[in-house]
Amino acid sequence: MTGNGRLPDESQDREFANAVSAAPATILAGMLVFGGVGWLLARWLDVTALLPIFLVLGLVFAGYLVYVRYGR
C-alpha cells in the first residue's frame, strides 16, 4: 500500500486492537466451544466433571491460540 504513510499491518494500533478485541473474543469462544463439547460429553457419559474440565481446557487452549496469533 502506498500513499498515506503507515502500512496497516505494521502499526502498533493493530496490536492494541487485537489485544482489546480479538483476544477476549477468542478466549470466550474457546470456553464456549470446549464448554459445549464438555457439556455434551458430560450428558452422554454421565460424568458431570467433564464440563468444568473442558471449560478450563478451552480457556487454556484459547490462551495458547491468542499467544500464537498475536503474542509472538
Add this chain to the structure above:
Amino acid sequence: MSAPHILAKDFEAPGLGLFEWKPLFHIGPFAVAKPIVLCAVVMIVVIAFFWAAFSKPKLVPRGWQNVGEVAYMFVRDEIGRPFLGKDAEKWLRLLIPVFFFVWLGNLMSVVPVAQFPVNSRIAFPFVLAVLIYLTFWAVGIKHQGFFGLLKNATMPPDLPWALYIIVIPIEFVSTFFIRPFTHAVRLFANMFAGHLLIALFATVGFHFLWEKVTPLGFGVGVLGAVLTVVMTAFELFIQAVQAYVFTLLAAFYISAGLYSDH
C-alpha cells in the same frame, strides 16, 4: 448491631432504577423516554456541528471549521489510517459520526439536567455494533468473497494442520458470533458501571451531609462528596477512551473485511 450497620440503617444505595425511565410521550405505538430524547439531541448536535464546520469550507479555515478540522484529523490519523491506510478517507464518513455520537452520548452523563450516558442502555451500542458487523460482512464478501472471508477469518496462517481442527470452530465462533457482543458490551458496561458509581458516591454524600447528618456519618459524607468529584473527572476520561476504543474496533473490523490477514 455494629457502628457501620447503625450508621447506614436508612441509607438506600441506587440500583437498576437509575436506568429505567418512564415514557415522556408517545409517537404512535412508540414510547419515548429520556435516553431516546438524549440520543436525538446528540444526533442533532453532531449533525449541526459538522454542518456549521463544513457546509461552506474555506481554504483558510476559520471559526467552527478550525474545530471541525481538528476533529476530522484526529479520527483520520489516530483511528482511520492505522487500520485502513489509503482507504481511510472513504470510511471517515462512517467513523466520524460513530466516534462523535458515542463520545457525546457518553458525555451526556456529566451534562447537567441530562445526566445520563446514552450508551448505558445496551440498545444504543448494540445497534452501532450490529451496523459495523453488517458492514464487515458486506465489505468482506465484496473484497474476499464469501468463502475467502470464512477462510481468512477462521484459518490463521502458520499453524500445524492438526491444530486447525480445534482452531477453526473457535475462530469461527469468535469472529462471527462473539465479536458484535464484545464490541457493544465493552462500551455499555463501562458507561453503566461508571454511571452507577457516580450515582452511588453522590447518594452517599447527599444522604450523610444533608438527609441525615450525624457526627459519625459526617466523614463518610465528605468522602462521598469528594469521590463524586474524583469519579466524575475519571469518567470524563473513560468516556473519551471508550469512544476511541469503540471507533478503533469499528475501523479494525472493517479492515478485517477489506484485507485478509496474509
